[in-house]
Amino acid sequence: MNMPLSQPCESSADDISGVEFGHGADGTAVARVGDLVFAMLPSRGGHLLASAWRVSRPFAEFRRDDFYSYHGSIEDEAAFRARMAEQAEHRHDLQALSRQTVRLNCNTPWGPSQGATIYAEGVVSHTTAGHGGFRLSSERNAAIHPLLRAHDGFYEEDAAWAIVALAFPDLFTRYELRIADQTVRDSWPDAWETMFGRSLEPGQSREKDARAFARAHACDWVVISAIRSDHHVDMTEVIATLGASAATR
Incomplete structure (x- = not known):
């Protein structure tokens, strides 16, 4: 309290x-x-x-x-x-850090760049009208672990940015590195385990936990949607599917 x-x-x-x-x-x-x-x-x-x-x-x-x-x-x-x-x-x-905010005329997978932050030579973060992410030079991209490397050198801002942070920790803050580590654990646990040489335990990766849930409830009815009932007072209407795969996607 x-x-x-x-x-x-x-x-x-x-x-x-x-x-x-x-x-x-x-x-x-x-x-x-x-x-x-x-x-x-x-x-x-x-x-x-x-x-x-x-x-x-x-x-x-x-x-x-x-x-x-x-x-x-x-x-x-x-x-x-x-x-x-x-x-x-x-x-x-x-x-x-030595980040520089500049304007660069270039295209990205998310549209024309409207602003850019240079983290270091070959490591540039772009913003666009609707999204954004990192663009790495070919030399920088070669340093990304093969299990996580994007062939075109672009890493979107929602999750893939974390791949760049783990590859170049000297370009990020301690806070950003903590978030990046958890993001890679949650999204690419197999790659994380290979990179760091140890297994993630239950509760340490959202994706691994989802897989475990799906295996444990493969033969169960799993609720995937719920709304307040308009037909029965004080009751809730639900939609369930057999097996957990649909509920965890």
Whole structure:
């Protein structure tokens, strides 16, 4: 259970380097890391982590409407403070890297590049109108593990970016590397196990867990959809399929 928040106060120093903590006008926990401000907003299911950019007012004047980007649920104020420490670490690491933002006229599998970030020679991240990802030079692409290598040298931003991060860890922050490692575990567990020489245990890979679930329930009826019933009060209508493959795709 969360303890009641203290009364709104001005920002205060904290033992987490690079983070200022305080409370907003309604008692909401807030923090500032560089140009970003964060808040732990109450929601129906608990709390949401939200952020905004370049809000310079005192913490005591912050209100819910100031925050417009959302980053999923967060358990409590202790978890909020841990996320802020991670954000500060990420910002510190970014300052030590040599990334350059430029405009490059080129095409990608996701459309014309609208902006690019050069991580290093031969490692460029492109953004487009609808998607984005990395483009590696042929020399850089040769360094990607064969089980994960894209022949055209393009790695999309949703998951495949993590392949680039694991191949060139000196170009990424510690936070990014942690996310990248879990992303490859979740999406390409067989390749991860080959690369690191050990097996992933239950709970360490979403894809491996899905395969195990499918094997265990191959002969069971598995619910794949549920809606509130319009025909029977206080009941739920479900759709089930025999076997788990359809439920885990």
